[in-house]
Each structure stands twice: as C-alpha cells, then as structure tokens.
Amino acid sequence: MxxxxxxxxxxxxxxxxxxxxxxxxxxxxxxxxxxxxLIWFFTKLDPASFFSTFYSTLASYAGLLEPLLFLSxxxxxxxxxxxxxxxxxxxxxxxxxxxxxxxxLVMFSPASSMLLGSDGTTAGxxxxxxxxxxxxxxxxxxxxxxxxxxYTKIGEVPVMLLMNYIAYSIxxxxxxxxxxxxxxxxxxxxxxxxxxxxxxxxxxxxxxRYEVVAAxxxxxxxxxxxxERTWLGLEIKVxxxxxxxxxxxxxDEKKTIVLVxxxxxxxxxxxxxxxxxxxxxxLAYNIGDxxxxxxxxxxxxxxxxxxxxxxxxxxxxxxxSALSSFGYRMQMSLKGLLPPGVSAFAxxxxxxxxxxxxxxxxxITKEYSVKLVVAR
Amino acid sequence: MSMFxxxxxxxxxxxxxxxRFPGVLALDRVSLELxxxxxxxxxxxxxxxxSTLAKIIAGIYTPDEGYIxxxxxxxxxxxxxxxxxxxxxxxxxxxxxxxxxTVVENVLMVMRSYGVxxxxxxxxxxxxxxxxRIGSPVDPEARxxxxxxxxxxxxxxxxxxxxxxxxxxVDEVTTYLPTSIRERFYGYLRKMKSEGRTVxxxxxxxxxxxxxxxxxxxxxxxxxxxxxxxxxxxVDYVRRLMFGEDYSASELLKNALSSISITENRxxxxxxxxxxxxxxxxxxxxxxxxxxxxxGEVLGIVGISGSGQRELAEVLVGLRPVKSGRYYVDxxxxxxxxxxxxxxxxxxxxxxxxxxxxxxGDLSLxxxxxxxxxxxxxxxxxxxxxxxxxxIEKYGIAAASPKTPVKVLSGGNVMRFAIARELEFAKKVLVxxxxxRSLDExxxxxxxxxxxxxxxxxxxxVIYISESLDEVLRVSDSIAVISGGRIVGTFTRESVxxxxxxxxxxx
Numbered sequence: 001m002x003x004x005x006x007x008x009x010x011x012x013x014x015x016x017x018x019x020x021x022x023x024x025x026x027x028x029x030x031x032x033x034x035x036x037x038l039i040w041f042f043t044k045l046d047p048a049s050f051f052s053t054f055y056s057t058l059a060s061y062a063g064l065l066e067p068l069l070f071l072s073x074x075x076x077x078x079x080x081x082x083x084x085x086x087x088x089x090x091x092x093x094x095x096x097x098x099x100x101x102x103x104x105l106v107m108f109s110p111a112s113s114m115l116l117g118s119d120g121t122t123a124g125x126x127x128x129x130x131x132x133x134x135x136x137x138x139x140x141x142x143x144x145x146x147x148x149x150x151y152t153k154i155g156e157v158p159v160m161l162l163m164n165y166i167a168y169s170i171x172x173x174x175x176x177x178x179x180x181x182x183x184x185x186x187x188x189x190x191x192x193x194x195x196x197x198x199x200x201x202x203x204x205x206x207x208x209r210y211e212v213v214a215a216x217x218x219x220x221x222x223x224x225x226x227x228e229r230t231w232l233g234l235e236i237k238v239x240x241x242x243x244x245x246x247x248x249x250x251x252d253e254k255k256t257i258v259l260v261x262x263x264x265x266x267x268x269x270x271x272x273x274x275x276x277x278x279x280x281x282x283l284a285y286n287i288g289d290x291x292x293x294x295x296x297x298x299x300x301x302x303x304x305x306x307x308x309x310x311x312x313x314x315x316x317x318x319x320x321s322a323l324s325s326f327g328y329r330m331q332m333s334l335k336g337l338l339p340p341g342v343s344a345f346a347x348x349x350x351x352x353x354x355x356x357x358x359x360x361x362x363x364i365t366k367e368y369s370v371k372l373v374v375a376r
Numbered sequence: 377m378s379m380f381x382x383x384x385x386x387x388x389x390x391x392x393x394x395x396r397f398p399g400v401l402a403l404d405r406v407s408l409e410l411x412x413x414x415x416x417x418x419x420x421x422x423x424x425x426x427s428t429l430a431k432i433i434a435g436i437y438t439p440d441e442g443y444i445x446x447x448x449x450x451x452x453x454x455x456x457x458x459x460x461x462x463x464x465x466x467x468x469x470x471x472x473x474x475x476x477x478t479v480v481e482n483v484l485m486v487m488r489s490y491g492v493x494x495x496x497x498x499x500x501x502x503x504x505x506x507x508x509r510i511g512s513p514v515d516p517e518a519r520x521x522x523x524x525x526x527x528x529x530x531x532x533x534x535x536x537x538x539x540x541x542x543x544x545x546v547d548e549v550t551t552y553l554p555t556s557i558r559e560r561f562y563g564y565l566r567k568m569k570s571e572g573r574t575v576x577x578x579x580x581x582x583x584x585x586x587x588x589x590x591x592x593x594x595x596x597x598x599x600x601x602x603x604x605x606x607x608x609x610x611v612d613y614v615r616r617l618m619f620g621e622d623y624s625a626s627e628l629l630k631n632a633l634s635s636i637s638i639t640e641n642r643x644x645x646x647x648x649x650x651x652x653x654x655x656x657x658x659x660x661x662x663x664x665x666x667x668x669x670x671x672g673e674v675l676g677i678v679g680i681s682g683s684g685q686r687e688l689a690e691v692l693v694g695l696r697p698v699k700s701g702r703y704y705v706d707x708x709x710x711x712x713x714x715x716x717x718x719x720x721x722x723x724x725x726x727x728x729x730x731x732x733x734x735x736x737g738d739l740s741l742x743x744x745x746x747x748x749x750x751x752x753x754x755x756x757x758x759x760x761x762x763x764x765x766x767x768i769e770k771y772g773i774a775a776a777s778p779k780t781p782v783k784v785l786s787g788g789n790v791m792r793f794a795i796a797r798e799l800e801f802a803k804k805v806l807v808x809x810x811x812x813r814s815l816d817e818x819x820x821x822x823x824x825x826x827x828x829x830x831x832x833x834x835x836x837x838v839i840y841i842s843e844s845l846d847e848v849l850r851v852s853d854s855i856a857v858i859s860g861g862r863i864v865g866t867f868t869r870e871s872v873x874x875x876x877x878x879x880x881x882x883x
Binding site: 242 | 693694695714715716718719720725731732733734735736737738739743746747748750751752753754755757
C-alpha cells in the first residue's frame with residue numbers, strides 16, 4: 001500500500017520582511033499575469049485589451065463602490081468571527097435573513113402601517129427598526145451553529161453551509177407564497193417596499209446611500225473597538241489563539257463562542273437589511289441563483305485576505321470588488337473568442353481564483369514548509 | 377567512520393557573532409571554537425543568549441555581525457537546510473517530529489538526497505540498524521504520537537546520525553528527562569563523540585554541563601565570559617561566572633534555610649477528598665488522592681515524571697473533570713465546577729507550559745496580563761500597560777515593550793512573565809507545576825524564596841508540584857510523594873529524610 005502524506009511544518013522564525021499589504025499587492029500582480037497567460041492560451045486575447053479592461057475597471061471607481069460597501073460590512077462580520085476561530089461561512093444565509101427581517105418590518109408587520117403613515121415623520125424609526133430586525137435575525141441564524149459548536153462540539157462549517165440553503169428556501173417560500181406581490185408583471189417576487197422606507201440616495205453619487213455609508217463606518221469602528229479595546233474582544237482573541245488559556249483564566253469558553261457567533265451574524269444580517277432597503281427594494285424568487293450577488297460567500301475571501309487584521313478589511317474588500325467587477329467586464333471582451341462549450345462566466349472567475357491561489361501559496365510558504373512523503 | 381576527523385581537529389569556528397532583537401542585544405561579539413570528538417557545553421542563565429547562538433549555528437537565525445567558519449572556510453548559513461548540508465544538526469527542546477507520521481517517515485523527511493518522492497522502504501533497514509547501534513530499539517513503524525519523550529529524542533539522534541552530522545546541537549534536551557533516562561541520553565551523546573563528532577550541549581544546569589562536557593563556555597548577557605577546560609571545572613566557580621560576582625553558593629543555602637513555620641490548627645484552604653480522575657484514554661491517572669493545605673502552607677508534591685502530576689494540577693485548576701471524590705477550596709465545594717468558579721475562588725496557576733496553559737502567544741504582554749483579571753466592557757489599557765511595565769521591571773523580563781507579542785520572548789522570559797502574573801494575582805491558592813523546566817538556577821531560587829515570602833506574608837497556600845526533589849525540599853513546609861497516580865506518603869519538612877523520599881518516588 002502506498003501512503004502519500006503532505007507534511008506541513010510551521011517555520012521556526014516568521015519572515016518579517018514581507019508584510020501583509022506587500023503580499024496582497026504581490027498576489028494581485030502575479031494573479032493578473034498568470035490569469036492573462038491562462039486566458040491567452042485559450043483565446044489569444046491581446047494584452048492591450050486585457051490590461052486596458054483592468055485599468056478601466058479601476059478607473060470607474062463608482063462601479064466598485066457598491067460591492068465595496070457590502071463586502072466591507074460582510075468582511076467585517078466574518079473577520080470578527082475569525083478572531084475567535086469561529087469559521088463563519090454562513091454569512092450568505094445571515095445576509096438573506098437580514099433581508100427577510102427588513103422587508104417584513106416595512107411591508108408586512110403591524111408596525112409598518114403605523115410608522116410608514118402618510119406624513120413620513122416616523123419613516124426613520126421604521127428603517128432603524130427594519131435594520132435592527134435584520135441584524136437580529138442574522139444573529140439568530142448564526143447563533144444556532146454557535147450554540148451547537150459550543151455545547152455539542154459539532155463543527156460550525158457544514159452546519160452553516162446547509163443553513164445558507166435553508167435561508168434561500170425560506171426566502172423563496174415567502175416570495176412565492178405569503179409575500180407574493182400583486183404588481184409584478186408575472187414575475188414571482190414581492191412588491192416594492194414603500195417609497196418612504198427606501199434608504200436615502202446621496203445627491204451626486206447615485207450608487208451611495210447615506211445610511212449604508214454610515215453603517216459601514218459605525219460597524220467598522222465598532223468592530224475595531226470591540227476587538228482591540230474591550231474585555232469581550234480580548235476573550236474572543238484568546239478563544240481564537242489559545243482556548244485552553246481562556247478556560248484556565250476562568251472564562252466561559254462556550255459563552256464566548258456563542259457571543260462571537262451572535263455578533264458576527266448580527267453584522268451580516270444588518271448588511272442584508274441595508275441591501276434590501278437601499279438597493280433591491282424587494283425579494284425575487286430563486287434568490288440562490290445569484291440574486292444576492294453571492295456577497296456572503298465572496299466576503300469570506302475578504303476576511304481570509306485580511307486574516308485577523310481588521311485594518312486590512314477595507315483594502316481587501318477593494319481588491320475583491322475590483323477583481324469581481326473586472327471579471328464581469330471581461331465576459332464582454334471574451335465573447336466569441338472562447339472555444340464552444342466554455343462559458344465566459346467561468347473565465348471571468350479566473351482572476352479571483354488565481355489571485356487568491358497565489359496569495360494562499362505565498363502566505364502558506366511564508367509560515368509553513370511543505371514536503372511530500374511517500375510511504376510504501 | 378572515515379568521514380569524521382581524528383580528535384582535536386578544528387571543525388567549526390564562530391567569530392564575533394552579534395545578534396539584536398527588538399530591544400535586546402541577544403549576542404555581543406561571541407566567538408567560539410568547536411573541535412572534533414568533543415562535547416562542548418554552552419552554559420548560561422535564561423536570556424543569556426545560548427539558544428540564539430545555537431540557532432545561528434543551525435541556520436535558523438542569521439547574525440547581524442560576525443561569521444561562521446567550517447573547516448577553515450567562511451560559510452553563510454541562511455536556513456537549516458544549509459546547516460544540514462554542512463553537517464550541522466539542531467535538536468530543539470521539543471522534538472521537531474510530525475506526530476501522525478511513523479518513525480521511518482519522520483526520518484525520511486529530512487533525507488533530502490532521497491528526493492521528493494522518496495519511499496520509506498528504501499531506508500527502513502538503515503533506520504533499524506541505526507537504532508540498534510545507538511542501543512535503543514524503537515519500532516520504525518510506530519507512530520511518533522505513541523513514543524515517549526525520550527524515544528522521540530532518540531529518533532532525533534538517529535536522524536542526525538543518518539545525516540552524517542558532524543556537529544550536533546542539543547538545546548536543553550535533557551531538561552524534561554528523569555535522572556535515570558538523562559544518564560542514558562548522555563551515553564548516546566558520548567557515543568556520538570567517540571565516533572568523532574562534535575556535540576554542542578546547550579544548558580542552564582551547571583551540574584549537567586560539568587558532568588558531561590569536555591569544555592564549557594559560559595555566556596552571560598550575550599557575551600562569552602570564559603571557556604573552561606575540564607581541569608578548571610568547579611561548580612561554585614562556574615556558578616559565579618554564570619551569574620556574576622555578586623552571587624555565591626551561600627545565597628542558595630540562605631534561601632534553602634529560610635524560616636519554616638508550620639501553621640497548625642487551621643482549617644484547610646484546599647482539600648481533596650478521595651479524588652479519582654481519568655486520562656485521555658479513560659484509564660485512571662489519579663487514584664484516591666487525599667490532600668489538604670492550610671493557609672500559608674507550602675505543600676510540595678514530588679514524583680518522577682509521568683506519575684500523575686500534570687493531571688493533579690489540571691484537577692486543582694478545574695481543567696480536568698473529577699471522576700469521583702470531592703474538591704473543596706476554602707470550604708466551598710468546587711468539584712467539577714470548572715475554572716470559572718475555581719479561579720474566582722482565588723486559585724492561581726503557574727505551569728510548566730505557559731504557552732499551552734496560561735498565555736496566548738499571539739497576544740501582547742498587556743493583553744495576557746488582562747487575561748488574569750476580570751472586567752466589564754472596556755479594557756483599562758493605560759492601567760494595564762503601566763502594570764505590565766512594572767512587572768517587566770520587577771521580574772527582569774527581557775521584552776522590548778508591553779505591546780510585544782508573548783511568542784517573540786525567549787522561553788525563560790515567557791515563564792518569568794507567567795510567574796509574575798500569577799504571583800501578583802493569586803489570592804488564596806497557587807498551584808505550581810514543574811516551574812524549573814525552563815528556568816535557570818538563580819531564577820528558580822528567587823522564585824522559591826518569593827513563594828515562601830508570599831505564603832507567609834499573604835497567607836497564600838501553595839501546592840508546588842515538581843520533579844526536582846531539591847526544589848521541593850527547599851520550598852515546602854510539607855511534602856507528599858506521588859507515584860503511579862497515588863499519594864504514597866506525606867511528611868513534614870523536618871521529619872523526612874531525603875533517601876526516604878527518593879525511595880518512595882520510584883516505588
């Protein structure tokens with residue numbers, strides 16, 4: 001019998017010469033070059049159009065802002081969880097639950113008719129409550145795997161992945177059933193939320209909403225204060241780095257797991273609520289078919305790139321936004337050049353894939369040495 | 377073997393090595409010569425720079441100044457692979473083996489000449505032969521996780537031997553070994569020497585250096601104090617070189633004889649009532665343990681390595697469940713109520729492995745200090761920082777700043793910090809587990825006298841678990857011997873002969 005083992009050992013000394021921002025930029029650069037080579041191999045696309053598309057992606061910063069804001073929010077949510085080694089891959093589901101909470105409050109709850117009355121003076125309260133309910137539901141959605149991990153040691157990752165699909169299903173059930181709209185031109189979706197409950201467009205920046213920008217700032221600063229300045233933040237960090245030390249210091253490890261899962265889910269739910277009130281304005285059927293933009297998943301990349309360093313969440317979110325929007329634009333350039341049967345969408349994902357692969361390889365070889373051992 | 381040189385040939389020369397870490401000058405123009413067929417000991421207290429020196433020779437660190445010559449040629453060792461290619465092999469205190477791989481696989485890992493797709497079958501015979509030659513048979517197909525600490529170190533020796541190593545760096549390896557096994561290990565080293573190799577033995581134990589080495593180089597604060605030939609070995613003289621002129625054996629004695637008062641007729645603060653506990657595999661590791669400690673009393677618990685000491689400490693701090701029996705702190709039944717309740721009842725913990733039990737290596741000194749306290753909402757960072765500075769000063773911890781992550785400190789300094797923190801915050805009871813494993817004599821001595829002082833001045837009850845009988849005799853009011861998970865005898869300090877304890881320990 002042949003047994004092949006990949007032996008990964010932590011290096012003695014950590015290389016101090018390469019800082020994380022340097023690794024980020026290097027990965028981006030190498031990722032672009034390698035992606036181009038791969039694309040050229042199949043399509044013979046000329047370099048000028050490849051790199052000019054990349055340049056124009058960066059130049060049209062407005063298009064990057066909207067994914068940047070949401071990836072920052074969700075990236076912060078997941079990063080906070082990562083500090084405590086709580087691997088929140090369920091932000092997508094929490095994000096959807098946030099949307100459900102928000103639309104329920106502004107369209108279907110008793111509060112909606114009271115608060116969103118004719119004069120509009122209490123619309124602000126309604127929006128606030130909608131966002132809070134979204135956060136609360138997101139928090140509940142994350143709490144369940146948190147409680148399971150803390151009290152039964154069931155790994156959070158598979159539970160959360162499954163719960164993402166449950167969240168999609170709940171949304172689809174409500175959209176096609178009790179919440180189905182009357183003015184939808186035959187589409188299966190809800191009606192639009194009341195005009196007064198929509199978030200406020202910033203004049204001159206069609207893509208921005210006051211409330212979203214404020215939320216990003218508040219969440220980011222709040223998360224930073226939580227992690228760096230509070231007792232709970234300290235406990236979360238010790239949970240993530242040495243849970244035995246947390247226990248022997250007389251802290252309740254289980255409680256900390258539950259709290260960090262709830263906080264992370266709250267932020268993700270908040271992001272979903274803001275998305276619904278500020279951009280989507282309604283729920284559509286088949287939400288799992290890309291209608292969330294898969295931000296909850298993409299944000300895992302943001303958190304991974306900025307691993308346990310909140311300061312890097314914004315730059316990482318920017319890089320990931322640029323890469324996805326570049327991929328989207330490349331789909332246009334690639335049309336007609338690809339061999340039959342290969343989708344342009346698949347190709348558009350190459351950059352994200354390659355860049356993150358390069359990043360992961362650099363990061364792993366920086367801290368670990370890898371060797372293959374074959375036993376027979 | 378023909379590949380090695382006859383005795384007395386200059387193999388490796390270290391010239392003017394200087395190494396700075398943030399805030400610390402670890403090595404200051406250190407020079408050293410190593411010859412074939414010698415065991416050369418580097419002796420120094422914690423933070424004297426001995427591990428740094430070994431790691432530079434092993435290619436793990438690169439020096440800021442100075443160079444290394446091998447057989448007269450100046451070489452650049454940029455990583456451990458370079459060092460291995462020059463025949464230098466480093467055995468760290470914790471064996472550098474992969475637990476879930478077998479012995480042969482672990483050996484194969486370092487054999488670069490066998491290529492990336494090497495097969496274990498190609499070297500199995502060699503490995504078996506080498507174990508036989510060293511005189512310590514180990515099943516080559518056993519997983520490393522099943523081996524004892526000593527066997528793991530032997531696997532490291534076999535790797536070194538198969539790599540045709542000329543210079544073997546042994547860094548505090550014997551610290552964890554019980555005396556009898558330590559002797560056997562010295563035997564292996566002498567064997568290596570007799571084959572013409574050079575052994576560099578890094579230690580903070582004067583007796584070890586003097587017993588085993590042919591020459592001893594004493595390091596103090598990153599500088600070479602002197603290199604001594606065998607004829608000049610004198611324990612007291614070596615100690616003075618190691619710790620400076622202000623130090624003498626009488627100081628050790630003074631601490632040992634510091635007043636001992638037994639506090640009679642007082643209610644026990646710690647009481648274990650017929651406590652049983654299980655190992656990870658489910659078998660009993662503590663059997664029917666009865667202990668009681670009065671306020672201000674230091675109870676020493678002594679036994680050979682692996683007699684249930686670690687498990688006892690874990691029960692006392694609440695990390696390990698009690699299977700049957702009761703555990704009381706100050707009259708409160710804390711049986712299986714977890715570290716939350718036990719720590720809140722005033723029990724502190726100093727362990728042999730602070731980075732496992734007590735501290736988070738990724739976090740700063742300040743944050744680790746905060747971990748010992750409780751609070752609401754915001755951390756009082758200013759207060760914590762000044763308290764950390766105070767501890768750094770008071771306990772002589774070599775750290776660049778309170779914000780330094782704990783993992784960049786040397787092993788001895790991590791231990792000092794862990795001790796400092798618990799001495800400041802333990803209110804009623806202090807559980808101490810093998811503290812001297814990574815500490816030098818002088819610090820152990822000031823630590824034990826601090827414990828004695830605290831026990832008397834603040835009525836602190838101390839349970840001092842150690843493999844070192846000397847240490848336990850020095851610090852304790854009463855002494856219990858643990859063997860095979862049972863307490864086999866309890867004595868007051870005055871009523872017991874050393875020989876009796878030694879006999880009980882191995883019973």
